[in-house]
Amino acid sequence: MNRRLTHKVLLLHLSIVAGLFLAQFFLPEYHHTNLARIMVLATFAAGYNVLFGYTGLMSLGHAMFFAAGMYATGLSVYYLDFGALSAFFLGIAAAAAVAVLFGLFALRTSGVSFLIVTMMFGQACYLTILYFNTITLGDQGFTLSNNLAPLEIGQQQFAFSNPSVKFNGAWILFSISFVLSMVIAASPLGRVLVAIRENDERTKLLGYNTYLYKLMALVVSGSIAGAAGAGYALLFSYVGASFAAILYSIYPLLWTLLGGAGTTLGPLIGTGTMFYLIDIASGYTTAYLFVVGGSLLILVLWFPKGIVGSIRDRWIKWLP
Amino acid sequence: MKDQSDKKRFPSSDGIDVSKRSTIKAAAAVTGGLIAASTTKIPEFLYRSAYAAGSDKPIRVGFQVHRTGIGALYGRWYEQTTTAVTKLINEMGGIAGRPVEIIAEDDGTDPKRGAEVVEKLAAQHKVDFVYGTLFSHVVIGSAPRAGELKIPYFVVSEGYHVASGKLNRYVAQPGITDVRAQVTAMSSWVMDNLGKRVTMIFPDYAFGYDHRDFFSAEVEKRGGSIAELLAIPPTESSYTKYFPRIPADTEVLYHVMVGPGVLTFVKEMGEHFGSNRPEIFGFIDSLEGVDIATPGLEFLEGTYLWEGMPRYADGYPTEHAAAYRKAVGLDENGASVDDPKSVSANSHMFGCWETMFIIKEVVEKSGYKDPKDYPALIETLEGIPGFAEGLEHPQGEKKFVGQLHQSFGQQFISKVSNGKLDVVHRTTIADGMYEPEADYTTQPL
Amino acid sequence: MDLGPFLFLAFLEGTVTAFVLALTALGLSLVFGVMRIVNVAHGEFFMLGAVLAWVCSSLIESSALAGFALALFVAPIVVGAIALATDWGILKRVKYNPESTIVATIGLLYIIQQLVLSFYGPEARPVAAPIYFRVSFPWFGYSGYKLVVAVLSAAVLLASWYGISRTRLGLYMRATQQDMEMAQAFGVPVRRVYATVFVLGAMLAAMAGVLIVPVQQAHYLMGLDPLLLSFIVVIIGGLGSLKGTVVAAFVIGISDGMISVFFSPTLAKILATLLVAAVLVIRPTGLFGEDTA
Structure with a gap:
């Protein structure tokens, strides 16, 4: 299988990036904000995909990275009057730091043990946010709209309440993570990660320090997830503990699986599909947990490779 | 597209060199331009399309x-x-x-x-x-x-x-009424009628913190004291282990819990104290949707609860309250007329x-x-x-x-007697007022 | 309260918690140990047991004892049937792949929760205890039913121990746990053992739900907490080790009571989850588990 950065691949990714950008001029208002939100969440899923899809490490604690980004950004704006950009980068740095610390510890395990360690850390992180409620304001959370100054680039001021700032902020965030995924997938690093996914022992025998590679994947994955969390806080102006709860560790897994783990396009397709599935279903039934549960089951039983994965298998073999 | 200082290139079978730095530079330039364009260009037309102001449109x-x-x-x-x-x-x-x-x-x-x-x-x-x-x-x-x-x-x-x-x-x-006003209104009655040394039990999340902060402030202000503050984690399902932490000199136990664990809480509190209990005052938030006559809640007998609006029809027997209850479908006991087991959240x-x-x-x-x-x-x-x-x-x-x-x-204070709630006190609006800390009217619309 | 009675209460409460926890975790531990899969819907089986206990008790309103007895009989059977269907319809099809199983059982978790929410409702409904009395100590009182729960749980645990160590099924289970392929070669019907273990695990969870519901209430979200606690117990105790599960349940049950007193209970929960992570990293076979290949 050739997964290298070919003309076709580059063209496909750039046209998706461009298409998403152009979408804002055509979409009606409601779908405009939806797409903005989907792109932020798809960034979260793209981060998850680096670890799960390419490296084969399933985590049930990714909400901790999302929350690390979200809280570092949110708290620095709320208490320290940080500007949007510095708060955003602080968010990424915090998520990366959490990922390094966590990885040094958790990557000694693998498979199901790794999964449970991630889950336990995720839960501990959630409880920690509740524990320091005098600072984090606990489950109730806080809003940033009264504290966040508009972003200034040159002469231009961009207020975060402006829908197109939201859209384009989300677009930049997603595009970077998307292109980064493409680059990783095509790079030697990506190929080592896939080798680890397929057979950790053999990769080790080939002379690769798989522990280091996994740590790298985890840090990249956690940082992207953290960037999504930071972006969410800035663009949607809310920081709360519910984003650290276990459900938000299950979501990126679900989105990635639905779209296709180990494909660059999967996270976006999965997040978008799930979003509209729930949105449309909630118009007919309150039982949307069924939709979540049912789609997980259907995926596992019949489409373990997800939407993009199945397309790749059947038709477009060159998809990265 | 060549950038000398960039050593690493992304290899490509077709021989394209994509240099990192120049790509990013180009992207940044394009993006900046596009955003600037789009923010100015996107007009209000996508934004809340004007509503045809027909007079009988719903x-x-x-x-x-x-x-x-x-x-x-x-x-x-x-x-x-x-x-x-x-x-x-x-x-x-x-x-x-x-x-x-x-x-x-x-x-x-x-x-x-x-x-x-x-x-x-x-x-x-x-x-x-x-x-x-x-x-x-x-x-x-x-x-x-x-x-x-x-x-x-x-x-x-x-x-x-x-x-x-x-x-x-x-x-x-x-x-x-907001919780701060509710708590403020309760405090003077609790202090005057039940006791001045208070232990508070509240859920370890935001709803509980409002109670913790505002009630304890009122207690201190009125010359009482807080014996202990017990925050209970939201995931807790058994409470017995917390009760020993209630100091023996507690005169009033103030509880406010929400969520499915609350019945257990009350039951275990009863088992712990038996008949030898301090005065107990709580917020009905815990027991919204729960029949006071439920087995296990006997221990609440003789304790007091805040109510936003009395659950039992005789608690506030005004003509308008009756009309409201009838329209919503509440029976005398504050349960659904269709299903007496389905108790309302009337407060x-x-x-x-x-x-x-x-x-x-x-x-x-x-x-x-x-x-x-x-x-x-x-x-x-x-x-x-x-x-x-x-x-x-x-x-x-x-x-x-x-x-x-x-x-x-106004707020209501009810006493649990014979498995129902009897209103014993009504606070005035003034009882709940506090110094305003905000002014929204200065914000732009 | 003085330290003496206080420790006594913590011990009492810890013991009761430990027995219930051991019972809840046992099913998870068996499934984990024998089949090497994690059933995330385990807590929902527990919840279903509690909800079915409510259904039974409202069918026989005249006698709490009769309703309880019926529930002890009905709930494990119904939940066992659901588990059998799950094994046949889902687990077998994903070939008991550990990661697929986790995703599938997360799906099952949501489906069960939604079903219960739709048909049973969002209320936390109480179920009367079959026998109720208050034990009064000089310093404090205690629920008599909780002591009954501890005794009943101990009985079920004992029966499970007998089943595992003295019967043919138990032998098959242990053989499968130690080496699935070897067991198969020696004529152990591994597929059937898998199905049986999965069903048994679910039945144990349901039984725990029935026992605990007079102390808690039946609510559609009540499954998550026991699931997390069971995880903790199973991991600290070692996979598939009955002895380890019981010991770990005691460690967790009693220390939880003690730690919550001296520190914040939220902090106690943070420490417990981190402890589990540490155990997994440092000693993956559990503190009390034996090293099995």
Whole structure:
């Protein structure tokens, strides 16, 4: 299988990036904000995909990275009057730091043990946010709209309440993570990660320090997830503990699986599909947990490779 | 496309060299330009398409309801009350002659979904107002979006979030007293009648902190003291181990719990103390939807509970309260007339009733026709000094503080006797008033 | 309260918690140990047991004891049937792949929760205890039913121990646990053992739900907490080790009571989850588990 950065691949990714950008001029208002939100969440899923899809490490604690980004950004704006950009980068740095610390510890395990360690850390992180409620304001959370100054680039001021700032902020965030995924997938690093996914022992025998590679994947994955969390806080102006709860560790897994783990396009397709599935279903039934549960089951039983994965298998073999 | 300083290139079978730095530079330039273009270019035309102001077009009220998640029990009763009050308003000729239509969307008691629901109601369903949220974190998660979309957002949450000034000018809570005022109103009665040394038990999350902070402040102010503060984690399912931490010199045990664990809490508290207990005062939030005569709750016998609006019909036997109860479908015991086992959340859901009537009042007073009249509508609301008791406000008179966007009303204290609740005291509006810390009227609309 | 009675209460409460926890975790531990899969819907089986207990008790309103007895009989059977269907319809099809199983059982978790929410409702409904009395100590009182729960749980645990160590099924289970392929070669019907273990695990969870519901209430979200606690117990105790599960349940049950007193209970929960992570990293076979290949 050739997964290298070919003309076709580059063209496909750039046209998706461009298409998403152009979408804002055509979409009606409601779908405009939806797409903005989907792109932020798809960034979260793209981060998850680096670890799960390419490296084969399933985590049930990714909400901790999302929350690390979200809280570092949110708290620095709320208490320290940080500007949007510095708060955003602080968010990424915090998520990366959490990922390094966590990885040094958790990557000694693998498979199901790794999964449970991630889950336990995720839960501990959630409880920690509740524990320091005098600072984090606990489950109730806080809003940033009264504290966040508009972003200034040159002469231009961009207020975060402006829908197109939201859209384009989300677009930049997603595009970077998307292109980064493409680059990783095509790079030697990506190929080592896939080798680890397929057979950790053999990769080790080939002379690769798989522990280091996994740590790298985890840090990249956690940082992207953290960037999504930071972006969410800035663009949607809310920081709360519910984003650290276990459900938000299950979501990126679900989105990635639905779209296709180990494909660059999967996270976006999965997040978008799930979003509209729930949105449309909630118009007919309150039982949307069924939709979540049912789609997980259907995926596992019949489409373990997800939407993009199945397309790749059947038709477009060159998809990265 | 060559950049000498960049050693690493991404290899490609076709021999394309994609240099990192130049790509990023180019992307940055393009992006910057495009954003600048798009922010200036995207006009208002996508933004809240003008509503054809036909006079008999219905007023559409978007109802953000907790149908699933931890708030589902409350959500069901909020929905039942909303349906009843909407029916009544339509029978009375609607709002400003226009029929009222409720568009309900489930928010899963989740702040993220809550914000999405506000967007959906505003942008897709083109509702005139969004209304009805209870859980504080959903209110706080949704409020920024309501403010950004500039759509009035009426919450029925009792949280101290609107009045704290943390939200924005588009959010108001005119139909129910906030928890700070409730707690302040309770404190003098508790101190005068039950005791001055208080141990507080509260859930270790935001709802509990409001109680912790405001009640303990009031206690200190009135010369009492706090013996112990016990925060219980939200996931707890057994409470016995906490009771030994209640100091022996506690005169009053103040409890406020929510969630499914509360029956256990009361039961285990009873088992722990037996007949040798301090005075106990609690908030009914714990027991909304729960029959006081449930086996295991015998221990509450002789203790006191705050009620926002009495559950039992004889607790506040006014003509208007009776009409409200009949319309919503409550029996004498505050349970559903169709199913006596289904007990209401009456201390909160009356707020839905009153809020809908307040929407009616401000729409009619401000001459609201369509979304361009929002500023007038909000200013009208801010100018209203209060609401008189009546069919529209069966819980009692309300004082409305425009700068806080918050109402203040009377509160009830009931004693548990013979497995039901007897109202023993009614606080006045003044009992709950506190120094305002916010002023929304200075914010731009 | 003085330290003495206080420790006594913590011990009492810890013991009761430990027995219930051991019972809840045992099913998870068996499934984990024998089949090497994690059943995330385990807590929902527990919840279903509690909800079915409510259904039974409202069928026979006249007698709490009769309703309880019926529930002890009905709930495990119904939940066992659901588990059998799950094994046949889902687990077998994903070939008991550990990661697929986790995703599938997360799906099952949501489906069960939604079903219960739709048909049973969002209320926390109480179920009367079959026998109720208050034990009064000089310093404090205690629920008599909780002591009964501890005794009943101990009985079920004992029966499970007998089943595992003295019967043919138990032998098959242990053989499968130690080496699935070897067991198969020696004629152990591994597929059937898998199905049986999965069903048994679910039945144990349901039984725990029935026992605990008079102390808690039946609520559609009540499954998550026991699931997390069971995880903690199973991991600290070692996979598939009955002895380890019981010992770990005691360690967790009693220390939880003690730690919550001296520190914040939220902090106690943070420490417990981190402890589990540490155990997994440092000693993956559990503190009390034997090293099995």
